[in-house]
Amino acid sequence: MSIVAENRNGMRWIRADLHLHTPASEDYAEPEVSYLDILQEAERRDLEIIAFTDHNTVHGYELFQRDLDFLQTLEAAGRLTEEEQQRLQEYRRLLAKLTVLPGFEFTSHFGAHILGVFPPDRPISLIEATLLQLGVPPDQLKVGACSVTNTRHVTEAYEIIARAGGLVIAPHVNGPNGVVSETLRMGTSGQARIAVSQSAHLHALEFINFYTDHEKFTSPGFYNGKTEHYERRMFCIQGSDAHRLRRLPDSENHVMHRHGIGDRYVELLLPDNSFESLRALLSSQEFDRVRVPKRDQKQWAVDAIRFGGSSERQILRVLAGEPPAAYAFWRDVAALANSGGGVLIIGCEPGGRVVGVERPDHVSEALRRGVAEHVTPQPYLSFELMSYEGHDVMRVEVKAAEPPPYVGSDGSISIRRDGETHPADRGEIIQLCRRALAEGASSPLDNGQDIDLPRSGVQIVSAQKRGGVWLYEVRDLRTTAGVTRDRAQGLWAYAISRHEDLRDGRVDLQSQVKWKGRLGLWRAYRQGSRTKYDLVHRDANGVIDHIFFGVSDWGLSDAWATLLNERNGDAIETETQAFDPTDELPPGVGHEEPLEPLEAPTELAEPSIWGERRVRWRGRGGLAKVTLDPTGDARFDLVMKDKEGDGQQNYPAVPLEKLTEAWLSLIRVPRPRTGIEVINAARNDEGELQYIFRNLRTGDVSGVPWRLQDIEPGTVREYAARMYQQDQPLDEEKVRWWGNLGYLRPMRSQVDLVFLDEHGEAHFYYAARREELTGEWRELLELYGEV
The missing domain is CATH 3.20.20.140 (Metal-dependent hydrolases)
Structure with a gap:
């Protein structure tokens, strides 16, 4: 109870x-x-x-x-x-x-x-x-x-x-x-x-x-x-x-x-x-x-499993002992992968108690280790710790990255039958093999459409969230575990950034891919003197199951090469988002005078202070602060980590014209997709303020300026107009900053946000719904313990 x-x-x-x-x-x-x-x-x-x-x-x-x-x-x-x-x-x-x-x-x-x-x-x-x-x-x-x-x-x-x-x-x-x-x-x-x-x-x-x-x-x-x-x-x-x-x-x-x-x-x-x-x-x-x-949708889903019972693609488990006991759940993971994927919930009994999970980091590590040592091929695992009925419950999403069967180290093949995990019998093994052929496993009939891994680039193969920070497994020439956005450099940082765009719904992948059979080209871009590609592969059902970031054209199979040759002069973008280790600040930028320490400790200071600033990192590059000089031009306090990661260089008051595209990409952040933005407030001939709003959920901009007395009291527009009057000019001591992102006036379910662009202009986003924030806006609140 x-x-x-x-x-x-x-x-x-x-x-x-x-x-x-x-x-x-x-x-x-x-x-x-x-x-x-x-x-x-x-x-x-x-x-x-x-x-x-x-x-x-x-x-x-x-x-x-x-x-x-x-x-x-x-x-x-x-x-x-x-x-x-x-x-x-x-x-x-x-x-x-x-x-x-x-x-x-x-x-x-x-x-x-x-x-x-x-x-x-x-x-x-x-x-x-x-x-x-x-x-x-x-x-x-x-x-x-x-x-x-x-x-x-x-x-x-x-x-x-x-x-x-x-x-x-x-x-x-x-x-x-x-x-x-x-x-x-x-x-x-x-x-x-x-x-x-x-x-x-x-x-x-x-x-x-x-x-x-x-x-x-x-x-x-x-x-x-x-x-x-x-x-x-x-x-x-x-x-x-x-x-x-x-x-x-x-x-x-x-x-x-x-x-x-x-x-x-x-x-x-x-x-x-x-x-x-x-x-x-x-x-x-x-x-x-x-x-x-x-409650959120995932809690509703746990309800359905808890009170409806485990099924072919949904499993409830409680730990029998210490967190390492999760190691034994690898058979459940293999069975879900053989079913095409599913969800494993750890911490609930079917139709009964919610006991929760203690030391979730140990639980996830034990399960990941068990799967890595016993299951071939490796399924994709995504871990999430969620609050449910007053307890911490772990939700593990299992995705079948390869066609079945997924085989245990002891030669067993686990499947789901009657809501339980069982060893597959002969008929079930035959069915798995038939499904594998239907879904695109190697076959003479594939005509080159079988998945043929490129010999360059990276792939995000796993992700889990711990303590508000996403950790990634990045497949390069080797598989590297536990990569965070801040630790990633170069191509890894680029891949994680693109992966997060997809995860948080900022990019519609399906509409951007050019297909040839089951192979697809998402994006071609130039990095230095080389052209690189983001490539995708879909299964027989049309579901995208692999994404490869930053692939070079050397060493590709004939099928991939044919796809790239049919670009027909499509535009090649210039990549500006990733910080490459060679992307140093040009000589003479700023003044290499030591700044006061700008980066706060990783643990939240108690209490958080309004006006506090923390460095916003992407790869090795960091943005500490945006200011205006006496002429009104924007200046940027920048930080660059050393290649070895042992120290950093501070570059205060860098002018806009000295910034490369990579630094501008760090500064520019998409608007949140929730709340109301006050785009402009100008006085009419009678001296009355008139407001123009943007609905951040739909992107619609009000066509006619609104006077405050014409706005219905109690609406979000009326609140935004009143707060905008109060926030002009911006008092930076009333904001908690993460680089050029900040928030003020946190409420139970909403928060007011502020963003300083590359010209130093402040943009205000009012009444943003906390649960709808994604990407760096959500990370801002997580950083200060507001989520």
Whole structure:
């Protein structure tokens, strides 16, 4: 159990899901599910309070009670069968730890939904009387219909439910059929929007996408009591709105109701899991006793494996002993590779405990060593340490870099069968070999399209993240492990940079490759006097499985040479991104006077100081600071590591005209893909500031300048405009710097960023979503412990 036990004054954090449907709703996705199934799934999800809230009916709770009452009646008469006795015992076991509340999801006059949740001792007839008062026709009280006409308006319904003794919750307010979304859709007045979200009879607002939506009216943070006209602070929660037992895979995007029981829950600090304690909390002002855990897609995926069980491409494991025990998981890795790839999660039991991983660096090293010593060929492994249910859990993604079979050092071939790892039998081995031929293993039919490794260049064969730093295995003439961006030089630095562009989605590889069969040319560029190439290879299914960076044209096979000869005069770029060891600063650049030490220790100083500066490295080159001289021209404090890596040279106040393309490439950083940029703020004839914005998510630029009074209060644009006024001119002592990148005003889910370009001009990016930042912007926050 991951629920926190004792916390404050005898209270503890209790997990609740107050928005569950049952087969009594007409749109329930799994009508064969029993009420015992629902309670068992709630227990698996560590829930202690749930509410049955079927559409315009309390019939689901009624059927649940009827089933339980029937079993108790049979027991009293001594007529229980063995199976019925087991069901009754299971009901009693579950209900000893789980509170089940009756309720409904009411459809108001204009389509907005409202949850009514009642105490478990409230008679069904009284709850149905409330539904009748709300306008649900008598002949539809047991139907569970999603749509009912001629019902009461939202604010009327709030009052009726509250006076009947129910908790009133506005569900999915920022989604379809939410009270806020409906008022926005219908274009009703601001007063109407205030009424539906601030009513005195309303106990809580339920949000979907709790941490991702940041526009006005649709964010929990908007209802913190500090927004004009929305003075009442609201309890903001989330619920699953489950129409099935367990969450559907993310691949099934077409399904409307994809969440399962407990997928979206709220944690409440309560003395017990009774309705009375729940009501007392939601009727109070103790907002710090409610919290909504943040989750990402990978956590949802772990849920699916944990509660759905291991499968052909998904494995859960816990360590039996010290971290070196992970060495034995190489058979699982080989089996996943033979299945075409998959995911190994270390630290969870199927359907049970989350125990986590201690000393993850030792675990990853033991597993990597086990795979390296026992599995041939080597699959691609990517390690990620993720927070899950209060524990550190290791996610290992296994990719099949070569066609199967993947063979163990003892001659065994492992496969996945019935959710377990087994030695392959003869038929399965034959199937693997047939698949290998189909996917492109060596064959006389390949006609030169078989993978023929170039004799130059490098390939990124593995990556894992440790302590916020990505480590890479780079295949050159040898395989070198544990390369970081800062330690890499020359071609390795270039390859890592391009690899990160792909990993973080900054480059659309498929659209840039010129193909000939299964061989592809991504890019041709000139480095010094030589032309080099980035080459790719795809498997029989069209999936790119190999990328080779910085390949020279010597020693290539005929198939590769044919591909390069068919470039037809395509443009050759000049590479500016990588720092080569020979790329020294020209003589006379700057003044070789010693600078004060600019690079901070690798450990975060406590506390971090605003105005602190750290060197931003790429290869051997580093940028310490950008300043403006008295004439307004940009000057750059640069650092170059010695070739041996033992020391460094400092070059202060280097002018722009002295910089090579490699140094300019270091200075230039792509804009983040989240937030709002204020491109310009100029005064009109009346002396009023007018703003031009760029939406960093879409790249769209506002065509018409905005005056501050024309911007709707509470929007991100309005926030950006106000902060831009405050940030002009830039006070560098209010920024934490990494070279020419910096941040200021970190918030719970957002951060304001600043960038100094090669002309020393400051660019501000406001309300950037932390979880959406990638590349060097994310590294900036990681460096200062903000991620």
